[in-house]
Amino acid sequence: MALTISQQTYDDAVRELMEELEISCEEAIEEANKQFKAQGVDLSRIVKNLEQKPGSSLTHLIEVTVNQLQEIAKDENKRQLHEYTERLSVVRRECDKGLEYRVLAGKGNAYSSILSILLKDLNDEELLKECLKTLISLMTKQPDLLDTKGIEVIGNILENQKDPEIQRLTLKWVKECCIMHEMNRQAIFDADILGHLKPLLNNADSFLLRDVLGVLRALVLDDDVRVEFGKAHDHAKIIAGDTLRSITSLLSNFKGDERLMNDIMLTIAALLVRQEFCQEVEEAGGIDIIKEVLTLYHDNEKLVRQSFKLIKALCGSDTCKINFIEKGAAPLIISALDENKSSPQSVTAGFGAIAALTLRAANNSNALFNAGAPDVIVDCMTLHKDDINVQKNGSWAIRNMVSRSRNQIKKFLTLGTDKILENNLKNFPTIEFDTKSALRDLGCKVELKEEWTGKGGLLTSQADES
Numbered sequence: 001m002a003l004t005i006s007q008q009t010y011d012d013a014v015r016e017l018m019e020e021l022e023i024s025c026e027e028a029i030e031e032a033n034k035q036f037k038a039q040g041v042d043l044s045r046i047v048k049n050l051e052q053k054p055g056s057s058l059t060h061l062i063e064v065t066v067n068q069l070q071e072i073a074k075d076e077n078k079r080q081l082h083e084y085t086e087r088l089s090v091v092r093r094e095c096d097k098g099l100e101y102r103v104l105a106g107k108g109n110a111y112s113s114i115l116s117i118l119l120k121d122l123n124d125e126e127l128l129k130e131c132l133k134t135l136i137s138l139m140t141k142q143p144d145l146l147d148t149k150g151i152e153v154i155g156n157i158l159e160n161q162k163d164p165e166i167q168r169l170t171l172k173w174v175k176e177c178c179i180m181h182e183m184n185r186q187a188i189f190d191a192d193i194l195g196h197l198k199p200l201l202n203n204a205d206s207f208l209l210r211d212v213l214g215v216l217r218a219l220v221l222d223d224d225v226r227v228e229f230g231k232a233h234d235h236a237k238i239i240a241g242d243t244l245r246s247i248t249s250l251l252s253n254f255k256g257d258e259r260l261m262n263d264i265m266l267t268i269a270a271l272l273v274r275q276e277f278c279q280e281v282e283e284a285g286g287i288d289i290i291k292e293v294l295t296l297y298h299d300n301e302k303l304v305r306q307s308f309k310l311i312k313a314l315c316g317s318d319t320c321k322i323n324f325i326e327k328g329a330a331p332l333i334i335s336a337l338d339e340n341k342s343s344p345q346s347v348t349a350g351f352g353a354i355a356a357l358t359l360r361a362a363n364n365s366n367a368l369f370n371a372g373a374p375d376v377i378v379d380c381m382t383l384h385k386d387d388i389n390v391q392k393n394g395s396w397a398i399r400n401m402v403s404r405s406r407n408q409i410k411k412f413l414t415l416g417t418d419k420i421l422e423n424n425l426k427n428f429p430t431i432e433f434d435t436k437s438a439l440r441d442l443g444c445k446v447e448l449k450e451e452w453t454g455k456g457g458l459l460t461s462q463a464d465e466s
Contacts, residue, residue: 002042007104010036010046015058025050025058045100062094062101066108073116084117084127088134095137102142110138111145115153122156125163132169136176143181150177151191158196164208167200171211178218182227185219189235193219194242201246206260209250213267216243220270233273240271240280247271248284251293258303261293265306269313278317286314287327294332301343304336308349315356321364324357330367333357338376344387347380351393358400365405373401374408378415391424392431395438403441418444 010032017028029048036043050058069087072079091110095102118131139145157170174193178185193215200212216239222232247267254260268286272278290307297303311333315321337350354373358365377397384390398417402408412418421444424435436446 003040004042005036005046007046007107010043010048011050011058014050018058045103047100047104060104062091062105063108065090065094066105066110066113069113069117070109073113078120081124081127085130088114088117088130092134092137095134095140099141102138102140105138106142106145111135111150114138115149118153122160125161125166128157128161128166129169132166132173136169136173139173139176141176141180143177143179143184146177146181146184146187148187151187154188154193155191155196158193164205167204168208168211171208171215175211175214175218178215178221180221180223182222182224182230185221185235186231189219189231194239198243198246201243201250206254206257209254210260210263213247213263216247217267217270236271236273240273240277244268244271244277244280245284248281248286248289251289252285255292255296258297258300261297262302262306265290265293265303265310269306269310272313272316275317278314278320281314282317282320282323286310287320287324287329291327291329291332294329294336298332298336298339301340301346304340305343305346305349307336308333308346308353311353312349312356315353315359318361321357321359321361325361325364325367330364330371330373334368334371334373334376337380338372341376341380341383344384344390347384348387348389348393351377351380351390351397355393355396355400358397360404362404365401365408369401369405369408369411373397374411374415374417377401378412378417378420381417381420385420385423386427388428388431391420391428392434395421395424395431395434399434399438399441409442412442418442 013032013036014025014028017023017031018025021028021031023031029050033043033048047060047062049060051061065087069091072083072087091105091114095105114131114134118128118135120127122128154170154174157166161167161170174188178188197212197215200208204212219239220232220236222230224230247264250264251261254264268281272281290310293303293307311324311329314324333350333353337347337354340346340350354368354377358368377394381391381394398412398421402412418439421435421439421442425432428435436448439446440448
């Protein structure tokens with residue numbers, strides 16, 4: 001495990017090297033970096049560009065600017081706009097250089113200073129925009145800074161501001177606060193963020209909609225390793241219950257906007273945590289829209305990949321699973337997969353969709369088989385032979401295709417599927433179970449590990465012993 005040091009320790013080391021060796025600041029920084037790295041110290045969160053102005057001590061530009069922000073934030077009287085924007089732009093520029101700059105600014109109370117400046121006049125739109133931009137830069141991958149006052153400000157802005165740019169900046173800030181921070185997500189959700197977002201789904205333009213959808217997805221993340229149990233499922237259930245039909249209808253309303261279409265499908269897939277939600281999307285025309293996307297945008301790798309992921313999510317309902325194939329989606333899926341087979345991400349998603357569609361569904365399997373699935377599956381696995389995700393999902397697709405349709409085995413074996421899977425046993429030991437499961441269902445001889453064995457003794461209860 002790498003050693004860590006504080007910013008102060010690093011700065012003191014540079015100062016000592018300058019004094020003891022009588023070298024310049026740049027030379028001292030270079031020498032300090034060498035010494036710390038030789039000791040195995042992690043410098044990834046250390047700001048290394050110290051500055052020395054004539055007659056002054058070593059400083060960091062971001063520290064100096066944050067201190068200036070603190071001073072003008074304390075002033076009860078509002079100053080000229082340029083006095084704020086000049087310093088805010090410097091903080092923003094420095095924070096955009098990397099996480100180490102954001103950490104240093106955060107420790108210098110930049111967050112509270114910016115919030116104080118913002119609150120001087122919430123009706124000053126230009127100042128509000130500058131503060132929001134700076135908060136986004138400051139809190140990217142640093143959401144711990146958010147506090148109760150910040151959540152109140154978010155609600156206030158979304159309630160009263162109708163300027164689309166301010167709304168977008170606020171939503172971008174909210175999203176950064178939610179990523180990798182479960183407590184922030186819960187606090188923001190409990191502050192009725194959904195009540196502010198729902199009206200925007202029906203009235204916003206495509207740019208603002210993308211930010212609204214981004215916040216909805218952020219609220220259902222489960223990415224905070226510090227929390228054992230989060231509320232992602234609960235949030236998804238409530239959001240889906242209130243917004244799923246509105247979000248699905250956006251697919252029809254924005255057919256020409258490929259980027260927004262991608263975000264809409266991504267959001268729908270994130271919200272499908274219950275079977276009835278899958279059916280609700282189908283009732284709103286979701287299956288027909290996905291088919292249309294695969295037809296119109298078959299050469300758009302991102303949209304095709306997202307369509308595959310949404311198909312997999314909708315297969316949480318057996319009814320949707322059956323209806324996909326009955327409505328003629330099988331040839332579209334196989335054709336889109338074949339056309340985008342150069343992308344390992346799309347292939348992985350496509351295999352996932354096939355595996356979901358064919359799980360305990362022989363009729364679906366036969367339809368995909370007749371559409372040419374075996375040739376495309378084997379072709380993709382051969383093309384991406386070194387990609388573990390492709391091989392793992394390919395194993396699932398093959399297993400589910402043949403498990404209840406034994407007539408397909410000969411075709412898969414003729415294509416050399418068994419050879420591909422046997423090579424995977426050697427190359428990818430971590431997916432051994434998935435590979436052997438596919439080989440087993442293909443009728444190949446495999447040695448399966450028995451995960452648990454009893455001792456062969458009789459079980460007794462306390463009552464028997466007494």
